[in-house]
Amino acid sequence: MSSLNCKGRLDFLSSKQRVELNKHFSQPFAKAMPHQLAILLGLNYPEALAILTILEVEGLCNNKLLIYHKCEPDVPAGAIPFGKGFPNLPWVCPLCEKIVEENSELSFDIMAQSVAPIEFV
Ligand SMILES: [Zn+2]
Numbered sequence: 057m058s059s060l061n062c063k064g065r066l067d068f069l070s071s072k073q074r075v076e077l078n079k080h081f082s083q084p085f086a087k088a089m090p091h092q093l094a095i096l097l098g099l100n101y102p103e104a105l106a107i108l109t110i111l112e113v114e115g116l117c118n119n120k121l122l123i124y125h126k127c128e129p130d131v132p133a134g135a136i137p138f139g140k141g142f143p144n145l146p147w148v149c150p151l152c153e154k155i156v157e158e159n160s161e162l163s164f165d166i167m168a169q170s171v172a173p174i175e176f177v
Pocket residue numbers: 125126127128133149150151152153154
């Protein structure tokens with residue numbers, strides 16, 4: 057069990073939200089996306105993103121940038137480690153096999169996966 061001290065960094069979290077986070081991250085390899093976490097905890101998107109960013113910085117999560125192509129807006133077509141920037145263009149979409157030349161055809165989201173159970177203290 058790894059612990060993350062929220063004091064000074066995630067002070068906006070209530071004790072109830074920390075309980076929810078502990079529940080969610082009590083499993084190893086728990087996954088979280090910012091919008092899901094925001095709904096689960098009643099946070100706004102930037103706050104949820106802040107949690108996942110701190111977990112990545114602390115080495116408690118590996119975050120990925122999910123790549124979506126407009127052919128299947130709800131299905132990730134690819135993923136690259138977060139912080140490596142955006143996919144190099146042209147990029148071949150594995151779903152529709154089209155060659156993507158413009159970033160405007162793509163959209164992105166973040167998927168965090170914990171490396172060990174995390175306790176928010
Ligand atoms: Zn596609």
